[in-house]
Amino acid sequence: MRTLLLTTLLMMWDCCAQEAPAAAPPLPPIPVPEFPSLPSKGSLVTESKSLQFRISGEDPKVRGTLSFMAEDTKSEFLKLTEEKDEWKIPVLIYLHGKQGDPIPKRTLAFDLQYGEDGFKLLIHVHLAHGIEAERFHSAVLTALVYERSLRTMKPGPLDENLIVRPWLIEGLSEVLTWKRGDSDRKLYQAIFQAGGLYNLEDMLDVSQVHYDEYDSAMRAAFRVSAGGLMMALIEQPSGRTAFPAFMAEAAQFGGDM
Numbered sequence: 476m477r478t479l480l481l482t483t484l485l486m487m488w489d490c491c492a493q494e495a496p497a498a499a500p501p502l503p504p505i506p507v508p509e510f511p512s513l514p515s516k517g518s519l520v521t522e523s524k525s526l527q528f529r530i531s532g533e534d535p536k537v538r539g540t541l542s543f544m545a546e547d548t549k550s551e552f553l554k555l556t557e558e559k560d561e562w563k564i565p566v567l568i569y570l571h572g573k574q575g576d577p578i579p580k581r582t583l584a585f586d587l588q589y590g591e592d593g594f595k596l597l598i599h600v601h602l603a604h605g606i607e608a609e610r611f612h613s614a615v616l617t618a619l620v621y622e623r624s625l626r627t628m629k630p631g632p633l634d635e636n637l638i639v640r641p642w643l644i645e646g647l648s649e650v651l652t653w654k655r656g657d658s659d660r661k662l663y664q665a666i667f668q669a670g671g672l673y674n675l676e677d678m679l680d681v682s683q684v685h686y687d688e689y690d691s692a693m694r695a696a697f698r699v700s701a702g703g704l705m706m707a708l709i710e711q712p713s714g715r716t717a718f719p720a721f722m723a724e725a726a727q728f729g730g731d732m
Contacts, residue, residue: 522542530542530545530570534570544608544612548612549615551654552651567595570602575603576602578601578604579603582601582603582604582607585598589630593630594628596618596621600614613645616648620643620725623725624723624727627723640681642704645694645702646701672703678701
C-alpha cells in the first residue's frame with residue numbers, strides 16, 4: 476500500500492508540477508520584532524531524559540510536558556536516521572508568558588547563536604496559545620538537524636550559508652507523521668486533484684520568512700510535497716545508508732540543493 480501510494484505520489488507530482496501555474500513571486504522580507512527577553516535567572520530548569528533538552532520556565536507541568544515531547548520527537552528522528560544518540564550540543568528551551576496572555580506576533584521561535592562557550596541552539600515558546608504541539612515538534616526537529624551538522628564543525632562564527640530550509644523540516648515531519656499512521660490520506664488526494672503540488676525548484680527555495688506567511692492551504696500543499704520528496708529520497712536503493720550522511724551535512728550545504 477505504501478509503495479503504491481508513494482509511486483502514485485511521484486507520478487502525480489511530476490504531472491502536477493508541469494501543469495500547475497507558475498509560483499507567485501516571493502514575498503519581501505517582513506520585519507519581525509524581537510522575542511521577549513529570556514526568563515529570569517531564578518527560573519527553574521527541567522532537564523530531559525537524555526539531558527540534551529533544558530527547559531527554563533515557571534510552570535513545572537509545562538516544563539515536564541515539553542521535556543517528554545522533545546524526547547519523543549528525538550526518538551522518532553533517531554529511528555529514522557538509524558543512529559545512536561550521540562548529541563554534543565544541548566537545546567535550550569525558554570518558556571515565556573502564560574495561557575491567556577495577549578498573543579504576540581510570534582509564539583514560537585528558533586534561534587542559533589555562537590558565543591564564547593560555542594554554538595547555542597535555542598527555542599523560545601510563548602504560552603499565550605498553550606502548547607502548540609505541531610509547531611513545537613517542528614522547532615525540535617529544526618534544532619536536531621542543526622545539531623547533527625554542528626557537532627562535526629569546528630567552533631567559530633556562524634556562516635551565513637548555515638541554514639535549514641522549511642522543505643527539509645516539513646518533509647521530515649510528514650515522514651514521521653506517516654510512520655505513526657497519523658497522516659491524512661484524504662488531504663493527499665485533494666491536493667493531487669487540485670494540482671496543488673509544489674514545483675520542486677520552487678519548494679527547495681522557500682525561505683522560513685516566506686513559509687511563515689503561508690496560509691493553511693499553502694502549508695498543507697507544501698508539507699505534502701516535501702513529505703513526498705523526503706520519502707522518495709529515503710526509499711532510493713541506497714537511501715537508507717545515505718540518509719544519515721545527508722542529515723550530517725544538510726545545514727552546512729549552502730549551494731544548489
